[in-house]
Amino acid sequence: MRAVGYRTPGPIDAPDALVDIERPRPVAAGRDLLVEVRAVSVNPVDTKVRRTAAPEPGDWKVLGWDAAGVVVEAGPDAGRFRPGDEVFYAGALARPGTNAEFHLVDERIVGRKPRSLDWAEAAAMPLTAITAWEALFDRLDVHGREVPGAAPVIVIVGGAGGVGSMAIQLARQLTGLTVVATASRPETAEWVRGLGAHHVVDHRQPLAAQVAALGLGAPAFVFSTTQTDRHLAQIAELIAPQGRMVLIDDPASFDIGLFKRKSVSVHWEFMFTRSMSDTPDIGAQGALLDDVSRLVDAGTLRTTLGRRLGTIDAATLMEAHRLLESGTVIGKLVAEGFAAD
Numbered sequence: 001m002r003a004v005g006y007r008t009p010g011p012i013d014a015p016d017a018l019v020d021i022e023r024p025r026p027v028a029a030g031r032d033l034l035v036e037v038r039a040v041s042v043n044p045v046d047t048k049v050r051r052t053a054a055p056e057p058g059d060w061k062v063l064g065w066d067a068a069g070v071v072v073e074a075g076p077d078a079g080r081f082r083p084g085d086e087v088f089y090a091g092a093l094a095r096p097g098t099n100a101e102f103h104l105v106d107e108r109i110v111g112r113k114p115r116s117l118d119w120a121e122a123a124a125m126p127l128t129a130i131t132a133w134e135a136l137f138d139r140l141d142v143h144g145r146e147v148p149g150a151a152p153v154i155v156i157v158g159g160a161g162g163v164g165s166m167a168i169q170l171a172r173q174l175t176g177l178t179v180v181a182t183a184s185r186p187e188t189a190e191w192v193r194g195l196g197a198h199h200v201v202d203h204r205q206p207l208a209a210q211v212a213a214l215g216l217g218a219p220a221f222v223f224s225t226t227q228t229d230r231h232l233a234q235i236a237e238l239i240a241p242q243g244r245m246v247l248i249d250d251p252a253s254f255d256i257g258l259f260k261r262k263s264v265s266v267h268w269e270f271m272f273t274r275s276m277s278d279t280p281d282i283g284a285q286g287a288l289l290d291d292v293s294r295l296v297d298a299g300t301l302r303t304t305l306g307r308r309l310g311t312i313d314a315a316t317l318m319e320a321h322r323l324l325e326s327g328t329v330i331g332k333l334v335a336e337g338f339a340a341d
Contacts, residue, residue: 001025002338003100004314005060009052012321017050018314021060026096026104027073033081033107034073035089039123039336040098040312041066041305042320043162048250049093050321063317064097065090066332067105068113068122078107080286086113089289090127092275099317101338108282109275111289114296121303124332125166128304129292130271130285131248132166132223139246139267140221142175150240151217153178157203157235158225160188162332163248165195165304167223172196173300178216182207191330195302203227208237219243229253239264306331311339 003023008016028034046063055061068088071081081087089110091098113122136142142154154171158164159181171179173196181192182203189200201210211219218240224231229251236258239245245259246267256266274282295301307323310316312335320333 001101003060003062004064004312004317005055005062005099006050007055007060009050009054009061011051012047012318012325018063018318018321019060020314023060023062023100025102028075028078028104030075031077031107032075032104033071033078033087033110035067035069035087035103035105036072037067037069037098037101037103037312039068039119039334040064041124041127041162041332041334042317042324043127044324045093045127046097047321047324062097062099064099064103065093066123066125066127067091067098067103068119069103072102074107080107081110087111088113088122088126088293090130090271090285093272094276099312106275106282107286109285109289111286112293114293116297117303120308120334120336121305123336124162124303124305124334125292125296126289127271128162128166128332130288131163131269132170133288133292134271135163135223135246135248135267135269136167136170136175139269140223140244142171142177142221147220147240147242147244149218150220150243151178152176153180153216153219154221154223155180155182155207155211155219155235155238156197156223156225157182157207157231158227159183159192159195159197159200160330161225162304163225164192164223165331166301167225168192168195168197169301172198173295177221180211180214180216180219188330203231207231207234211238221245223247225249233258236262236264304331305334307333309333309335311335311337313339
């Protein structure tokens with residue numbers, strides 16, 4: 001089968017950063033599904049792994065953790081899906097990735113593809129939907145314990161990225177929170193307003209004064225999707241006492257002491273935790289994606305597809321990596337299908 005991989009981690013401008021390769025077609029066993037991949041999207045995790053993680057000696061590393069496709073085989077212990085089912089999912093970090101014609105995935109982290117979306121639109125959603133959903137409802141627990149005296153407001157730092165784009169929609173559609181998103185360009189501000197943000201502030205400027213000027217009160221929640229180390233002091237200033245903060249990036253430094261005087265709880269969200277640790281609730285991710293699929297088909301949520309780049313090959317995926325590393329991407333970048341033989 002055709003796939004895209006690398007042997008040496010490094011910068012995207014290296015001539016062998018990503019290469020078109022041939023791999024054996026996998027066989028489904030246990031609870032695995034073998035999926036014929038129709039579209040993939042590219043996430044920041046792809047670029048991080050490409051820069052730092054080497055494959056086993058003599059082998060290839062295949063990236064990709066978002067896919068939409070058709071089940072072609074089901075392992076003997078799989079019961080949720082059967083051949084012919086259309087699915088979407090985000091895969092597992094420790095397994096070969098989705099940048100291949102056929103891909104093995106544990107059925108427990110797979111959802112049914114929204115009927116109203118095409119392959120590319122569906123592939124844009126799983127990783128970011130899981131991340132945003134778990135951050136809001138599992139980590140921040142926005143439907144649970146109230147923050148006394150805080151305003152029912154969530155500040156989403158980095159609203160135009162893939163995760164921010166999903167977080168805005170989920171917070172606006174499924175909670176009663178006022179959504180304040182950050183964006184720094186006219187086109188990103190327009191994007192986040194279109195997704196449902198009530199207010200937009202500029203993350204190139206100090207955040208605390210801008211949020212205070214909205215007159216909403218001190219926010220109960222902050223969701224930081226990017227550049228957390230740059231904004232950390234401002235987040236500590238603007239958040240309400242006893243508020244809750246979640247982050248998903250990897251800041252070079254993180255002074256948690258900034259939050260002590262307000263007794264702010266700080267949470268990390270990493271959507272691969274359940275699959276990496278095979279947690280007892282791993283099936284929650286498949287159920288979550290089924291919920292997302294129903295919400296999309298009901299018109300409550302929309303795809304966060306920002307740009308279709310071309311077919312699934314090394315040249316297209318290298319372009320996607322370059323764009324992601326530029327820090328200017330709006331929504332998700334998707335590659336769809338393989339070139340005809």
